Amino acid sequence: MIQILSYTPFWRRPHQGLGLLLLLAFWPLGRLVAAPAEGGVQLGASRFLVDSFNQYTYRQVLALPDGAWTNTYTPLHQGSLWVRLPLENSSPQPQEAFLQLGEIPLMQLYLPRPQGVDSLLSGMFVPIDARSFAHHKPLFKLQLAGGEQLSALLRLDSQNRIGLPRQYSPLLKSGASLQRDQEIRLLTQGLFFGIILVMAFYNLLLFVAVRDVSYLWYVLSILGIGLYFFFYYGFSLQTIWRQQPLWNAYSFALIVPLTNLMRVMFTKTYLHTREQLPWLNRFLNGLALLCFVPMVLGLAAYWLGLPWYELTIDATGVLGTLVLLSMLLAGVLMYLRGYTPALFFIVANLLFVLGANMFIIKEMQLVADSLFTRYVVQLGVIAQVVLFSLGLAYRLKKARQQEAEHLLALARLEHEKEQERKELAEQQKAELEEKVHQRTAALQEKTEELQAAVLKLQESEEGLRQLNKIKDKLFSVVSHDLRGPVATLDSFISLITKHAAHISAEEMDKLSHKTRESVHNLSFLLDNLLNWSRAQMGxxxxxxxxxxxxxxxxxxxxxxxxxxxxxxxxxxxxxxxxxxxxxxxxxxxxxxxxxxxxxxxxxxxxxxxxxxxxxxxxxxxxxxxxxxxxxxxxxxxxxxxxxxxxxxxxxxxxxxxxxxxxxxxxxxxxxxxxxxxxxxxxxxxxxxxxxxxxxxxxxxxxxxxxxxxx
CATH class of the missing domain: 3.30.565.10 (Histidine kinase-like ATPase, C-terminal domain)
Incomplete structure (x- = not known):
């Protein structure tokens, strides 16, 4: 049984010496883990046939002489690579194994059997439902009878988009091992996505509460990170792009640059670079524009079928590295200027960089594969998210404290101004009161003189009014009470005057007596009226x-x-x-x-x-x-x-x-x-x-x- 390693990641290729920095941009390739072969199925020594123009068919390849095959090959950027793959089941019992060959656009496996040839299909650009074994990774499911030996033919097609790997590194895994990997994947990524969504929702609530745009950019960057790992671990292919595997393969060219763009905008707003460091703010603006370069490359490669897949990966990695380094630089500069929340920013980015480096070392086979080395980059992301959230909370607290101090200063200033206004008002009031007092004294003197004159006039008027009232009453009484006696007297006089010849002496005496009595009563009445008028006059x-x-x-x-x-x-x-x-x-x-x-x-x-x-x-x-x-x-x-x-x-x-x-x-x-x-x-x-x-x-x-x- 041989030990088979995963294919060498691109950063170890001689012409691409970016090393650790490129993986900081979430490198989407090189994810196969070295492991010993499992079960009784074994791989023999492989031989290769280069088909640069895709001119051979399966039967044509079978007819080629043995001298056409070589033990090595030159990496291809177009065409196909045929591999003669000996398979043997050393166990007397039927065995099942899964053959994993890496991220190859299109793979066809031909298994010659007595009853005919079994043709299996897989590859990055093959829809999951069209693959011989439906899995988020390109796999072949092998079933060999006890002691069975096969000389399989494997066709690796670049689709003229992605260059075939420099080193051919097949890997056999048992069904139990594959199931265990799947369970670990679901558990760890479920926890990771749950934490990402919770923190995104938490910061979204903060944004709604305080309306600080930095929270919005941070929420979008968190969602971008989660979306990248959703793509990285094949969930997007399984759920969203089952029938569009080509688009799924190129989707990183949008996810990663957009996430980097959100990170740049978050850095600008969180650290206030526009106000504090204008030159750094201009640099970050240029970096934000560069984020569109990988997107343009990826979309052009997708729509036009250009072989720019690896170029897009390289551009994305370099840009991601620049973004992370710029974030660290901006955080350090702002902290040195006394901006305390920048400390959270620095530590969070350092933790993410350390996690990414450990992930790279594991991918480079410098340390053994383990759960820690496999998921340390995501642990770094979680630590970064938590620290950024704490930093935002501290920044919010600091902002509210500064706002409270500002309001207190404004209130103090307003109080001082109010005191000045009151003092000025009191001074003006005193001056005005003095003037009013002087004017009032002069007016009071004049008023007293006028009041004395008015009082005299009122007394005279009241006296005249009382006299008129007494006069009116007197005339009314006279006209009212004299009417009766005068009428009686008039009757007596008329009777005596008109009927004197017919009145006897006795009647004349009687009338004369009554006349005198009426005159006497009239005199008495006039005397009483005179006395009443005197009473009215006091x-x-x-x-x-x-x-x-x-x-x-x-x-x-x-x-x-x-x-x-x-x-x-x-x-x-x-x-x-x-x-x-x-x-x-x-x-x-x-x-x-x-x-x-x-x-x-x-x-x-x-x-x-x-x-x-x-x-x-x-x-x-x-x-x-x-x-x-x-x-x-x-x-x-x-x-x-x-x-x-x-x-x-x-x-x-x-x-x-x-x-x-x-x-x-x-x-x-x-x-x-x-x-x-x-x-x-x-x-x-x-x-x-x-x-x-x-x-x-x-x-x-x-x-x-x-x-x-x-």
């Missing part, structure tokens, strides 16, 4: 004395008897002779006379007017009631208003001034009494008031006008 003093109500009422009934008879009214006095009250005689006489005059005025013919005095505890109530028209509630409220001279015509169209009741209320107020009214429209009215009793004493019945003058 020259009359109220004087209460015992007054006999019977005499006072009888006198006023006699005064208005003729007026009542002329309207066919009955005057009915009901006053006890001993009724005495404490009152001002003249004012009380005026009140009774006014109430009696109003009752006659508003009582229709054949009505009755009563003057009644009733006891009410320590007081006597004097009531003047009639069977007249009555008073509505609205009119009742107005006639009792001391400031309203409301008046309506009587039943015989008698006129009045409306001042009688007002004067009655004023006089009663001086007695400490109040005029009250009960009335209903159509049911007559009752005017009444109460005065305190007086001690019994003889009282003269004659009118007394001896009011005290002030």
């Amino acid at each position: 020259t009359l003093t109220f004087k209460a004395q015992p007054v006999a109500l019977a005499e006072l009422v009888q006198k006023n009934v006699a005064l208005y008897q003729l007026a009542a008879e002329s309207k066919k009214l009955s005057l009915v006095p009901d006053v006890p002779k001993e009724a005495l009250v404490m009152a001002d005689r003249g004012m009380l006489d005026f009140i009774v006379r006014n109430l009696l005059s109003n009752a006659i005025k508003f009582t229709p013919a054949w009505g009755t007017i009563k003057l009644i005095v009733q006891e009410e505890g320590d007081s006597l109530q004097l009531q003047v009631s009639d069977t007249g028209l009555g008073i509505s509630p609205a009119h009742l409220q107005r006639i009792l208003d001391p400031d309203d001279t409301f008046s309506t015509p009587g039943t015989a169209r008698e006129r009045g001034t409306g001042l009688g009741l007002m004067l009655c209320q004023e006089f009663l107020a001086l007695h400490g009494a109040r005029l009250e009214v009960r009335s209903e429209p159509g049911a007559g009215s009752q005017f009444f008031f109460s005065l305190p009793r007086a001690l019994p004493a003889p009282v003269s019945a004659a009118p007394d006008s001896s009011l005290q003058l002030g």
Whole structure:
């Protein structure tokens, strides 16, 4: 049994001495692991036939002489390579093995058997469903009977796109080994993709929260790394491009440069190179433009069928190396300038570079294959992602702290400005207040002079107003209360003048007596009115004395008897002779006379007017009631208003001034009494008031006008 190694990666080729740097760009070739052959199937020494123009068929190759075959070959960049591959099952039992030959565009394996030739198909550019064994790697499944020996023919076709490897390195694996590799692949890559997606989602949430574009570029770069390993481990071929293996093979030319572009943009925004290092920012801009070169090469090679596959790989590797070195350089420069978050940036990139170097050393067969060496580059990616995320979080914290300090400084500055504004405002206020005080003092002096003048004018005006008011009231009272006596006197004089010849001496004496009485009463009334006007002017003093109500009422009934008879009214006095009250005689006489005059005025013919005095505890109530028209509630409220001279015509169209009741209320107020009214429209009215009793004493019945003058 022989030991078979994977084919030599391109960086060990003499014309491509990029070594460690090129793998930093995620080199997509050279992934077969050295391992001993397994099981009973063995490979013999191979011989080669170069077919540069793809001119031979299987049968033509079989017919070629043995001298046409060689033990070595020159690497091809076009055409095909035929390989005579001896196979032997040294076990007496049937054996199954899997033949792996590396990333060859197209492979055909011919197994001659007694019943015919088995033709198997595989290769990078062959759809998975068209391969003899559906696997993400180009494999051939071999089944040999116990002790069976075969001389298989293998055709390796470059498809004029990818040069065939310099060293032919087949590898046989058992089914158990292949299954174990598949399980490890699914487990490790599942964990890796899960971590990548979680970190991408976490940073995407940060971007949504803070709207910092560096988070977005970082999320895109994380997704680019995950997408590359999705391609690297064959998941894209198994799931997305099952029927487009050619496009899948060239997709790295888009994935890796775009990921590098995202890394460049992340570096620019994370480290703020535009503001801090403009020259480095310009260099990174140029590097970002160079990221489109591998994309153009790859797309041209894919669409035009050009043999630029390896050139695209080399360009992608060199560019990836430049990007990583530039990121390290930018991080170091920014850290030296005092930008603390750059430390996370440096450490994260160093870990990724160390992981990539270990991966390269393993691929170069300098260390034994193990899970660590196989997946160390992805561990470096995870460490880089975690540290970058921590760096972004620290940067966010730092930015918020700086923002808080900035806001605090602005608040402090605003506070200082506010204090200055307040001090200036206080100073201006003090100056303004001083000016206002001076102006106010001058205005105050002028105002006081004007107020003194206005006060004098107001006093004069008030005096004139009171005089006019007294004058108006006096004229109203005179016109109101003199009308009755004058009318009576006029009636007597007319009767005597017109009927003197027909009047007897006795009747003449009686009329003369009544005429003298009317003149006397008129004189008495004028005297009382004069006294009232003096009281209004403050020259009359109220004087209460015992007054006999019977005499006072009888006198006023006699005064208005003729007026009542002329309207066919009955005057009915009901006053006890001993009724005495404490009152001002003249004012009380005026009140009774006014109430009696109003009752006659508003009582229709054949009505009755009563003057009644009733006891009410320590007081006597004097009531003047009639069977007249009555008073509505609205009119009742107005006639009792001391400031309203409301008046309506009587039943015989008698006129009045409306001042009688007002004067009655004023006089009663001086007695400490109040005029009250009960009335209903159509049911007559009752005017009444109460005065305190007086001690019994003889009282003269004659009118007394001896009011005290002030």
